[in-house]
Amino acid sequence: MALLGNLIKKGIELNQKLSFDLKSSEKQQEDQLIDLLDKAKDTAFGKFYGFKEILKSNNPVKAYQSTVPIHDYNSIHERWWHQQQSMEDITWPGKPSFFALSSGTTGKSSKRIPITDDFLQSMRDVGTSMIRSLPNYDFPEKLFESEILMLSSSANLSKHDYGHLEGEISGINVSNFPEWYDLFYRPGKEIASISNWDERVARIVKEAPNWNIGAIAGIPSWVLLMLQEVIKGHKLETIHDIWPNLTVYASGGVAFETYRRDFEKICKQPLTIMDTYLASEGFFSYSTNPDSMDMRLALSHGYFYEFIPFDERGVDDFGQLIDDPLTMTIDQVETDQDYVLIISTCAGAWRYMIGDTIKFTSLEPAEIKITGRTKFFLNVVGSQLSEEKMDEAILIVSKDLGITVNEYCVAAMQNEDDDYLHQWIVVSENEIDEKSFTERLDEALKEANKNYGVARSKALQGIRVRAISKDQYHGFLEANKKKGGQVKTPKVMGEERMRAFLDYTS
Template sequence: MGLLGSIVKTGIELNQKFSFENEAPQKQQETQLRALLEKAKDTSFGKYYGFSELLQSDDLTNVYKNTIPIFDYHQMHDQWWKQQLKFEDITWPGKPNFFALSSGTTGKSSKRIPITSDFLQSMKDVGASQVKSLPDFNFPEELFESEILMLSSSANLSKHENGHLEGEISGINVSNFPDWYETFYRPGKEIAAISNWDERLKKIVEEAPDWNIGAIAGIPSWVLLMLKEIIDYHQLDTIHDIWPNLTVYASGGVAFETYRSDFNAITKKPLVILDTYLASEGFFAFTARPNTMNMQLALHHGYYYEFVPFDDRGVDEHGNLLDKPCSLSIDQVALDQEYVLIVSTCAGAWRYQIGDVIKFTSLNPLEIKITGRTKFFLNTVGSQLSEEKMDKAMIHVAENLNITVNEYMVAAMKDSDTEEYYHQWVIVSESYVDDAAFKQELDKNLKAANKNYKVARNKALKDIKLLSISKSSYYDFLEKMKKKGGQIKTPKVMTENKMRKLLNLIS
């Protein structure tokens, strides 16, 4: 048992005891909204929408949502953020030193999200709140004197002609680590700055024996690939042969469950899996207590939230927001109801639709899980398949057939001859897959679990087709699409055109 680990753990426990975050959630959120409006009232956006006048209201939350429209990225960028690339005080005081190039799964890769100094601090504050929760997990002291491996996108940022630096949010965060982080952060800034994913991975694999890793953070698909590369290169049985103190894996970016069995296969002892909700637009939630992957919402860290019901009160049949959707505050939400998340942040995002769908799994404490993306809602012929429902079906079928499936893609397609609709699935597995058997089991499971899908299969959705591919084929596809490594996520629900491109590349 290390003395340093004991000291660090005790210090965190004392910090936890003296932390006071007991204010009612709605009160915390009203305080956040008031602080955001006060800070931005003299910006162009604040003057245009009369923030100074809004701040005089006794019913600030309702006046705010009745005054400011909801923006998606393109509206926010075209009307405001495009000017913020050149000028100061547009949606937030000053001019951002960084813009995040979104690594998300929808839209074009050239999305630029402003990253302000206040925003960078908010991410550190949420991280500090997660650290305060660690004593509840009763981790061994050795964890607190080991190192953390963060598998980020490249920290080698590019300089824009307007003077700011650009990169994915994880790379921006790493580039802003203080020098003293190097004592426990791996792979270190030098390796993290390698732009080419394959070269960066090779360097990590080679240097792995020199590190004492106790925790890993990153997107499951790429972390799993990295760990398998290390095991193969150093001829190990499990990753614990080289990192015996590895205890924690902080997942994020995509749902973890389809990867769980593969992680279990390469570890000697179970990892504690924490989930994180860290996007280009903010660090919104994190797992804060043991024996769950549900995430505690960050309520007092520079974010104000609204929740649009993911039903006919808020969205149309394709998952798009209505012109005037119902929008709820934190004190109006209900358990197990899906909501489109709307955020206002200290990066100058105002009533901004991220594109994520969440639901509350607990109201005390306030905990959420991400159930999917608004664009991952497959409902072309009324099937109403959310990402969460598809994930559950995929896990169930894979377990029944005794194989593992980490990634999958699906699209609603129309047969060019018959004009009838079908679902085209592509699944990724290292196991041998009987495509016909998997297709039959998947169809049966979705019918049993989802009445809307069953109705659609009896009417407009005439068939489903399924093709299994190897992981090497999948990675080849990602490389050809320039979607390889670090923080890249691929869409689970594709348009017909993108699916046809995928099938052509596979063939």
């Protein structure tokens, strides 16, 4: 086995040396758009918007931007994706075999995102590019002899009346793994197909001693809960007591930093954390550097990106796109500026606003970090709080008070006097003095964002904090059928939903 680990590691190192792209980011992206337009030119969408004429233009990028409008889910689904469920060649050639169900963190009902064969291949290609970066980390050979535990949503997909299969994107990916993945993939398709979250975790706990896990992938909140159950079930001190070769954790879905201290508590040795940006709409970026959580943008994998400044040039005071937003391509962006991400993909998404905001940390190579969701922008009374600023404040308060807070949510509400306040719910395993937490959080938010400080001196009368346990939090998710490996809780809630949460935890 030691020889096998050495051979695999050397093979990846050689592959990395032989795999390089001398094209600029701008050229890679132009080539991607041309390829996407060419493949979809005979679809209903391609004919309607004249893809053949766009391809003849001296500047296909500008022609595309001036011809095709920006879409959100509702606009592209109602006119195009809905038809694609029952008909061929609507926004991409053929008829998708899968649709990803994604309520994400906003909206009351599931969205249906088309998943084409080309799209599944693009996600595998990005995964391959991520593997090529592993030599940068100088991992021990034992890692390449071990198994990877992917905590996905259920791989038990449901069949729709139109004939396609539906499920969350991670479950669709798992169900499409080739048979040879069984050599290293855990928990395996049988366990991954268990729909009930608690039953699936119970099987993982039971089988844990039989596995040699070297890497784990999944959303931090659910991975942490699963690891804690393994430790509890086998009466261990740390997760390394059962999986001594555990070296890597590939995080994704939500920001990792609010979970870091709790992961450190259950580990005997440090984990290398690799961040990923994998959504129902694509696998867009991944970590490549052991000294950073910044992620390399996948520029030649079936995606074309556009970027709208998350300021007065692109959005209004509530984070919604203005009528004619400034739209940039990869060669026009700058570092340390929040952008709304717009994507065009080989699943038939065209100038689609995914709802995330990102920030470039490097231009060559193009590296990013996710800064939040457009709908996680709290600005009812001019506070202008982004998810990034709220995360930053929560980390400061947690450190100052010697506690850990993994999850939180906040809503702008009116009190009995019709004054506005921010209602917070914070989730922790620690006992929290709500008064002290409230005072320190208010201070930290003022320090993080001057607009919040101005709002607090005027229309925003104050904040309230309710601290709840993880059991209460998971109970609320289960009561609302939101319990599982890919569920993400919205950081910013509407007043009605917040009141329901408060009522549940009272």
